[in-house]
């Protein structure tokens with residue numbers, strides 16, 4: 456199994472690039488944000504538990520997120536590999552993912568971090584809010600998400616850097632150019 460994490464702050468383009476990567480490399484895309492939004496839409500018990508937190512821009516507790524992620528991986532036993540998008544968002548999530556994959560004789564091959572400055576992120580999310588109406592893209596909720604990113608999520612980077620797995624890619628420019636850079640990283644594995 457060849458597993459990658461696509462990493463970056465809200466609005467970095469993780470979802471957009473993941474869609475292109477799964478097509479090219481035949482990997483399974485697991486976006487915890489998308490999974491949560493599907494649960495909320497279907498009004499499942501999990502969706503009901505997390506909808507308020509997500510609407511406020513807060514992280515969902517690790518325990519809930521990890522269990523949902525593991526269940527999703529287990530639904531795809533034939534997968535050639537996964538692209539994890541929006542997960543791990545905390546160091547305990549990263550540790551849990553390592554332990555989980557190890558129990559299946561797998562691992563994270565590489566982590567690709569999309570680098571995008573704050574001004575550009577704010578612009579992109581304002582645009583996305585107009586297009587999708589995502590409640591957590593509203594300015595005040597977005598501030599909370601950015602705060603969560605710098606408080607909790609950014610520490611995931613040194614965790615993977617210490618394992619020699621981190622690659623950074625410039626996330627500003629044409630979608631296809633960024634994709635070419637990402638592909639070049641993946642092709643090294």
Ligand SMILES: Nc1ncnc2c1ncn2[C@@H]1O[C@H](COP(=O)(O)OP(=O)(O)O)[C@@H](O)[C@H]1O
Pocket residue numbers: 464465466487488489491508509512513514515516517520540541542543544545548591600
């Ligand atoms: N790994 C995670 N841990 C905790 N909460 C998460 C995780 N992934 C997604 N969420 C929740 O879902 C929301 C939306 O996630 P996502 O679509 O990945 O956002 P973004 O576009 O900001 O990267 C997050 O703000 C958070 O509330």
